[in-house]
Amino acid sequence: MESEVEEDEAAWDTPCPSPVPFSSLELTSSAPHKVILHFDMDCFYAQVEMIRNPALRTVPLGIQQKYIIVTCNYVAREQGVTKLMSVTEAKEKCPELVLVKGEDLTHYREMSYKVTELLVSFCLLVERLGFDENFMDITKIVEGRLQQTKTCSFKGHVYNNSFSEDKARTYPWLAVGSHVAAELREAIHCRLGLTGCAGIATNKLLAKLVSGTFKPNQQTTLLPEDVSNIMGSLSSIRKVPGIGHQTAKRLQALGVSSIKDLELFPLDSLAREFGQPSARRLKNLAIGTDDSTVTPTGPPQSLSDEDSFKKISSTKNIVEKIHELLTSLIERMHIDGRSPQTLRLTIRRYSATNKWFSRESRQSPIPNHIGQKIVTGHIDDAIIQLKPLAMKLFHKMVDTNKAFHLTLINVCFSNLQTKASASGKSSLMSFFKQSPSPRKTNTNIAHDQGDSNSSGGRCNVYKSNPHNSTTQQTPKEKVTLNFQPAKCGLTRTADSLTVHSLGPNAVSEWRESSSPEKSQLPPNVDGEVFRCLPQEIQNELMSSNTSTDSIYKNKIDTFPEMHSLKRPTTEHFRGPSASISGDFEKNTSLSLAGSSDAKIPGNIDPTVFAQLPPELQKELMADWRQEKPILKAPSSKKITKNVTTKEKRPTGKGSQSNNLLKYFKPN
DNA sequence: AAGCAATAG
DNA sequence: GGTTCTATTGCTT
Numbered sequence: 001m002e003s004e005v006e007e008d009e010a011a012w013d014t015p016c017p018s019p020v021p022f023s024s025l026e027l028t029s030s031a032p033h034k035v036i037l038h039f040d041m042d043c044f045y046a047q048v049e050m051i052r053n054p055a056l057r058t059v060p061l062g063i064q065q066k067y068i069i070v071t072c073n074y075v076a077r078e079q080g081v082t083k084l085m086s087v088t089e090a091k092e093k094c095p096e097l098v099l100v101k102g103e104d105l106t107h108y109r110e111m112s113y114k115v116t117e118l119l120v121s122f123c124l125l126v127e128r129l130g131f132d133e134n135f136m137d138i139t140k141i142v143e144g145r146l147q148q149t150k151t152c153s154f155k156g157h158v159y160n161n162s163f164s165e166d167k168a169r170t171y172p173w174l175a176v177g178s179h180v181a182a183e184l185r186e187a188i189h190c191r192l193g194l195t196g197c198a199g200i201a202t203n204k205l206l207a208k209l210v211s212g213t214f215k216p217n218q219q220t221t222l223l224p225e226d227v228s229n230i231m232g233s234l235s236s237i238r239k240v241p242g243i244g245h246q247t248a249k250r251l252q253a254l255g256v257s258s259i260k261d262l263e264l265f266p267l268d269s270l271a272r273e274f275g276q277p278s279a280r281r282l283k284n285l286a287i288g289t290d291d292s293t294v295t296p297t298g299p300p301q302s303l304s305d306e307d308s309f310k311k312i313s314s315t316k317n318i319v320e321k322i323h324e325l326l327t328s329l330i331e332r333m334h335i336d337g338r339s340p341q342t343l344r345l346t347i348r349r350y351s352a353t354n355k356w357f358s359r360e361s362r363q364s365p366i367p368n369h370i371g372q373k374i375v376t377g378h379i380d381d382a383i384i385q386l387k388p389l390a391m392k393l394f395h396k397m398v399d400t401n402k403a404f405h406l407t408l409i410n411v412c413f414s415n416l417q418t419k420a421s422a423s424g425k426s427s428l429m430s431f432f433k434q435s436p437s438p439r440k441t442n443t444n445i446a447h448d449q450g451d452s453n454s455s456g457g458r459c460n461v462y463k464s465n466p467h468n469s470t471t472q473q474t475p476k477e478k479v480t481l482n483f484q485p486a487k488c489g490l491t492r493t494a495d496s497l498t499v500h501s502l503g504p505n506a507v508s509e510w511r512e513s514s515s516p517e518k519s520q521l522p523p524n525v526d527g528e529v530f531r532c533l534p535q536e537i538q539n540e541l542m543s544s545n546t547s548t549d550s551i552y553k554n555k556i557d558t559f560p561e562m563h564s565l566k567r568p569t570t571e572h573f574r575g576p577s578a579s580i581s582g583d584f585e586k587n588t589s590l591s592l593a594g595s596s597d598a599k600i601p602g603n604i605d606p607t608v609f610a611q612l613p614p615e616l617q618k619e620l621m622a623d624w625r626q627e628k629p630i631l632k633a634p635s636s637k638k639i640t641k642n643v644t645t646k647e648k649r650p651t652g653k654g655s656q657s658n659n660l661l662k663y664f665k666p667n
Numbered sequence: 668a669a670g671c672a673a674t675a676g
Numbered sequence: 677g678g679t680t681c682t683a684t685t686g687c688t689t
Contacts, residue, residue, distance in 0.1 A: 044676090065680040070676095084679065105681065130676030130683075244674045245677075297684095306681060342668085363669060410681085415668095672687080 035177035036294065037136040037184070038207035041115065041196035042216035044132035046073040048111045049100045051193050060094050062087075063102035066308060070102060074216065103307075105131075114192055116297070119184060128297040132196075135204050136184075137294035142176045151175065155182040156198075156219035159210055160226045171223055174200060178221045185219065205290035206230065208241055227288040231259055240285050247282075250274070262286040299416075303336065304344075305329045306410035311350065315400045318409070322390050323383070325411040330374055330382050333413050339371035340413030343386065345393040348408035357407070362393040366413075375419050 041047060045063040050056045050073065060076035062069040069090045072081045079094035090097055102108075112131040119126045125137035154164045155178040168175040181198040188194050198219035199211025209230055210222040222230060234240065237259055238248050250273060256262050263286040270279035284290065305325045312318060322345075333340055344363035351357055366389070373382035390411060398404050 040676095068679050070680060086679080103681075109682090128683090132676065242674075246673060300683070302683070304682065308680065344670095358671080361670065365668085408680095412683095669689080670687105671689105672685100674685085675683085676681100 033171075033173045034137065034139045034202050035142045035173055035180075036201055036204055036207040037138055037177065037181050038199040038201075038204065038211040039115075039119070039134045039136070039184070039188075039196055040198075040211050041132040041194055043071045043073055043077075044112070044194075045071050045102055045108050046076075047194055048108050049102075051111075052107065056098065056100070059098045060096055061098050061100065062090055064099045065101075065103050069099075072097075111192065111194070115188060115194065118188060118191060120296075122184060122187075124296055125294045126296060127294045129208075133208075135207065135294045138177060138180050141180055142173050145176050145180075146172060149176060152179060154178045154221055156221065157214050159213060159220050159222045160229055162223055162226065167223055174202075174221050174223065178219065181219050203288075203290040204292055204294065205241060205285060206288055209234070209239075231286065231288045234259055237262060242285055243282070247274075251282075259286050299336070299338075301416065302412055302414035303329060303332050303340075303416070304410055304412035305332075306346070306408060308348070308408040310407065312406045312409070313404055318394060318398075318406070319387075319391065321409050322394070322411065323387060325409060326383055326386055326390060327379075329411050329413060330379055330386070333374050334377060334379060336416070337375065337419065338416040339368075339375045339419050340366055341371065341415035341417050342366060342413070343389055343393070344410075344412040344414060345390050345397075346408075346410035346412065347394075347397055347406050350405035350407050359408070359410070360397055361410075362396045363412075363414075364389065364393060371417070 046061050049061065049063065056073075058075070060073065060079055060081065062072040062076055062081060064070070064087060067087050069081060069083070069085045069087060071083050072090075076094060076097055079097075081090045081094050081097060087099070108131055116126055116128055116134055119134055119136055123136060123138055123141055127135040129135065151169050151172050152175050153168045154175050158164045158167065177200045181200050185196060185198055188196065195217040197211050197215055197217065199207040199209070200219065200221040201207040201210050202224060206222050206227065210220050213220045237243055237251060237257065238245070240259065243251070251257070251262065254265065254269070254273060256265050262282060265283075267279055267283055270282060273279070274282065305328050307321060307325060312321065342363055343366050344361050346359045346361040348357050348359050366386070370382060370385045373379075373385065398406070
């Protein structure tokens, strides 16, 4: 059973086109069929603004950053406004255009993570691409449903208008995938008020390519037999995700301008220009092959703030700007809860002659005590100490004795370290005890950072047994994990989702607010789970007056993925201080990790694993993922290299969580 | 570890 | 193309 996974991954190495070895053919056809989703929110920034202020729904709306329209709603599009159009031109086309300033990304970022977190609550394999797109590997969910479900037809469009009734029997996994996609889009709509498109296909490349075929707010499935059609439909090589401007130019120089050109171009010639690995990847992309996996994104690896302007040429203005950027960055960093270990300052200089402006940057480590100031909420101290550091970096790039002309400044925190607090020992076991302390808003958490002792939203895991052969560890290595004890009482109807009245802490306010409707539900029904059930099931539940509990359980079992909703769903990625987990005792059913992902090693007790906080689950998963290439695929020579370079993924803490494995072996 | 290029939305 | 404001990955030193 578990060998399926290995077969699947062995398929990674199947070489690309030319003469496909017989064994590879066999492998790919007998391997389980991956089902990959790609989600793309419709004009995301505009949607967020329309949720904040519903009056904007009926007017042509543009989101303005500086002097350009970065995106606009569909009303504006009907009048000829497009993305990245200048404000002047947009106003000419559409004098009625309503503009909302969009330089501050806070609201978009928050909504963006809510979408990702909602998806993660169904399945851990979610990868972000920008603020408004997500990939999801739903193979396990689909496999689970295929065991119970009769063959069904497709939900939404099928690329090329294939006769879907027949095709659903040929590709049942994609048919089921299309239903999962529809349900997830519906969940996003009913819980967050957002519409978007989805693509359903067998790999990331194809899922992304197909998701945009019907817009807005629709979905389409790509059948394997139409892969060459969709690839052939691309007008240029630039349309292929992964082939950017520079790559396209180099290809052009080789005489490769169409996708067909690329497909037919000899691999070794291509390898001479790009190197073997890139050449292979390019050739594969040309035929719609993409072996890359959906890699869970997790919390961001860097936070940055930047501002562009026509001209800054005085040191005084620089100091002001840096102060401004640092202030907001530190605030964000504080909410995140991790501690930045490096500071980077980036500038863009004006150049009249060359109009060619790339950015230059300098970076330096942040002394530990300064990083701690941020975590502990001594924000003013942090600013005071970081400002000279930033100025030092600035002076490394700009000689202020001479004239200078900058058009952009960026301040970035990276090397974000999950905080290990100074005191307050507790064991891993504290995860399994319900913490009785009251819920905290993000703001409250912020003030709570200083006192390290348990009963709030955090607990520390000390690794008592660090005789790990591969890693040299500091004597008292420890991991701090945070959670919020109570579960989310989220039950909002779609029409009450208008959050325009909420302030900057919209996330927590929104999540904590309860709706009147909640009291209508039987007491033993989790409102949050209820809300995401299909409407017919909701109706059935509401109409039945007896034995709701058992009906509820049965329905949940019909939608195994829904178990995940018994877990807290939001804020997985907002860093340790904001991550939640709670309600452990109640959550005895096999939840998300077990139902939607079978990559848990055999020596791990799935029940215990399911009860871990999401963040820890993901960390462990990330580690397990990395171990696999070592276990199999002994052939490839670059696997070794891959493993070493990939080691960064779990935010630098890989060895730590590996040590935690011993806690999960069933005794 | 630092700096930059490339890619992406 | 770049324009905006991010964010990630990989190459090179």
